[in-house]
Amino acid sequence: MTTLRTVVAASGGLDSTVLAYDLARNGHEVTLLSFDYGQRHRRELHAARRLAHRLGARHSVVDLNPLKTVLRGSALTDPDIAVPSGEYTTETLRTTVVPARNAIFLSVAIGAAVSWNAQTVAFAGHSGDHEVYPDCRPAFVRAVQDLARTATKGFGDVGVLAPYVTWSKSQIVSHGHRLGVPFEATWSCYQGLEWHCGTCSTCRERRGAFISAQVPDPTEYMETAGA
Template identity: 40%
Template sequence: MRAVCLLSGGMDSTTLAYVAKDMGYDIIALHFTYGQRTEAKERECARTIARMLDAAEFVEISLEHFKKIGASSLTDTSIPVEEYGGEEEGMPSTYVPFRNANLLAIATSLAEARRAEAIFIGVQTGDYPGYPDCRPEFIEAFQRVVDIGTAGDPRITLMTPFVRMSKVDIIRKGLELGVPYEHTWSCYQNNDLACGICSSCHYRREAFRELGLEDPIAYEE
């Protein structure tokens, strides 16, 4: 069995790739660069994880159009990355417009070309207000697009087991599988020391704290 695993280098996608491997899939690691602030660190982590998973292939694709489209603090440095401040209201500045549809479309092309049976994507909405393209309804709708728009031999299934899980649940699962979290990156801002104050850093650190563990990566604050 083969699976395309969207591997950003982050905590969720890395854990999910380990889940796919544990399920018996041969991993085709798919990594995207799109001008995000932490592009260099994410690439480094994704390559390391793919190597540790003995991935059959590491495919890196550049999506420069997101930089041109803008409207996200991940790709436009003139827009500040928000610090975590409790319950967030409205759409976070880090939302990249319709990103997951773009990523899944390319993942589907790759899966069809490699005759993979599954695509694993680590969308997760448990700890914070989800981006619209992380909702279960979006994944269900995109599955219909895949079913209609591909040859169907083999059928490609979108695998999103984390969509309703919390960060704590995800880390707990990863620890069972021996995920090397020291080689993952979640910070939205920095490539060297994690900022510790963006929402992604916050939710990651809080999940480790809730489990009584120390996050193995280094932080500024």
């Protein structure tokens, strides 16, 4: 039986880590591909490297750092825009959108898959992501699947997997718990502090997902770290 080689777009966060473990458990030979796109911190990249080591998987980081000069207007790439905290709204969440980020990352991953003789690219977009993030929706998945088929026809015919696109984040947590994913080794926070801040939108969603899934949250947040 031929092993399926899969390139996983891996941020070092909870969702993509569950996906990597999921695919590895199901017989895929996974390569984790991360992106340095001039984001606010490198904690997630360090997490992705450590997680790849735990999985015994190859890990590569693509240097897209120059993109920060054109991907302005996001709190994740623009130091002049503060990361929103507390109760979030559609307007505050818009400040965390990096324009077409998944489209850029997946285009690179598709090219890498051809070069590495991989058959598929996988990413962990899910329905728990807010409507303000258009590149996490089923319509985007269908479009990028068509892009991959068209762009690689006769050169690997690479497919795109997004198995969680209709899942909630709590479902991903539950699934990862069953897989034995080391959640404590993942990084979600938009801040690059020693611990998760606990107040930014992604920290709040991470917390809420564990609560909803009724899975113990091993994350060290600022107010509980060292307690």
